[in-house]
Amino acid sequence: MILGLDIGGTNTRFALTDENGSLLTACRVIRSAAFADAEKPFQKLASILKEYIADAGSPPVEIISAGVPATVSKDFRTVFCAPNLKSAKGDPVFDGLPVADLLSAEMGIPVLVNKDVNNLLACDMVLNHLASTVVGCYIGTGFGTSVCIDGRFVYGKNGFAMDVGHVSILGQNGICGCGKQGCVETFASGTALNRLRREYFPNIPGEELFLHHSSDPPVSAFVEGCAQLPAFLITCFDPDFVILGGGVLEMPGFPRERLKDLILQYTGRAVASDPPCFIEDTRCPERGVIGAACFARSFYKEKLK
Ligand SMILES: [Zn+2]
Numbered sequence: 001m002i003l004g005l006d007i008g009g010t011n012t013r014f015a016l017t018d019e020n021g022s023l024l025t026a027c028r029v030i031r032s033a034a035f036a037d038a039e040k041p042f043q044k045l046a047s048i049l050k051e052y053i054a055d056a057g058s059p060p061v062e063i064i065s066a067g068v069p070a071t072v073s074k075d076f077r078t079v080f081c082a083p084n085l086k087s088a089k090g091d092p093v094f095d096g097l098p099v100a101d102l103l104s105a106e107m108g109i110p111v112l113v114n115k116d117v118n119n120l121l122a123c124d125m126v127l128n129h130l131a132s133t134v135v136g137c138y139i140g141t142g143f144g145t146s147v148c149i150d151g152r153f154v155y156g157k158n159g160f161a162m163d164v165g166h167v168s169i170l171g172q173n174g175i176c177g178c179g180k181q182g183c184v185e186t187f188a189s190g191t192a193l194n195r196l197r198r199e200y201f202p203n204i205p206g207e208e209l210f211l212h213h214s215s216d217p218p219v220s221a222f223v224e225g226c227a228q229l230p231a232f233l234i235t236c237f238d239p240d241f242v243i244l245g246g247g248v249l250e251m252p253g254f255p256r257e258r259l260k261d262l263i264l265q266y267t268g269r270a271v272a273s274d275p276p277c278f279i280e281d282t283r284c285p286e287r288g289v290i291g292a293a294c295f296a297r298s299f300y301k302e303k304l305k
Contacts, residue, residue, distance in 0.1 A: 006288025245281025
């Protein structure tokens with residue numbers, strides 16, 4: 001049995017699953033601040049998880065598989081940088097820490113940590129029966145990307161590959177949560193969208209922004225900004241499928257068709273001449289939990305080979 005854990009910048013979800021990712025218990029959702037603001041975040045997170053397992057009748061949990069909004073080392077143990085997971089004071093909670101070992105020490109259960117969007121893409125691929133070359137672009141609090149080629153995720157030398165939301169773009173001056181200037185996330189992310197709404201539409205509730213102002217220049221420019229990275233990745237990988245998802249794209253009235261048109265407009269001409277199949281993410285709130293379980297299964301399968 002696996003405890004699938006999906007730690008987000010805002011909410012954290014978890015559930016017990018079997019090795020295929022099927023949920024065995026109802027998924028619980030807590031605010032990430034519940035542990036991120038605690039004096040001892042790992043102890044607090046562990047106490048929440050222990051209570052959940054006890055409520056489920058204390059079944060034998062073999063592994064905890066966690067997705068985090070962060071760059072993670074290739075051995076799936078240490079978080080390098082999680083710019084969207086901070087305490088109320090603005091201090092990073094996981095940065096530079098052996099998160100898997102610290103949580104494992106508290107829980108007494110082995111822990112695996114993976115970049116959250118890799119888990120999301122794993123879930124979306126299973127639920128949509130996708131294979132070959134698949135690119136995932138998820139615009140939530142940040143802009144997460146993931147690529148899977150013939151069943152293998154692209155991790156790179158250190159495990160930090162695909163952190164393209166933190167590439168600095170010429171002419172962009174905003175300061176990013178990662179501390180750099182001009183990252184893609186400074187103009188294409190939920191954080192950037194919130195800033196835009198406060199500046200231009202302070203009286204409109206966030207969830208109504210696209211319903212009323214999709215064509216207004218600042219919102220239009222935001223959507224255009226969101227098209228840049230997918231176009232770049234599609235041109236790099238010439239994928240069979242592209243998943244477009246995340247909380248921003250799921251907002252009511254988000255102009256998805258316009259985004260797709262812009263992406264193909266910016267994509268290299270050869271690849272755009274035979275474009276990939278665009279697929280919406282599954283919008284299943286438990287997908288990060290299911291993906292974490294799928295990841296744990298494939299991790300141990302690979303190890304046993
Ligand atoms: Zn950045």
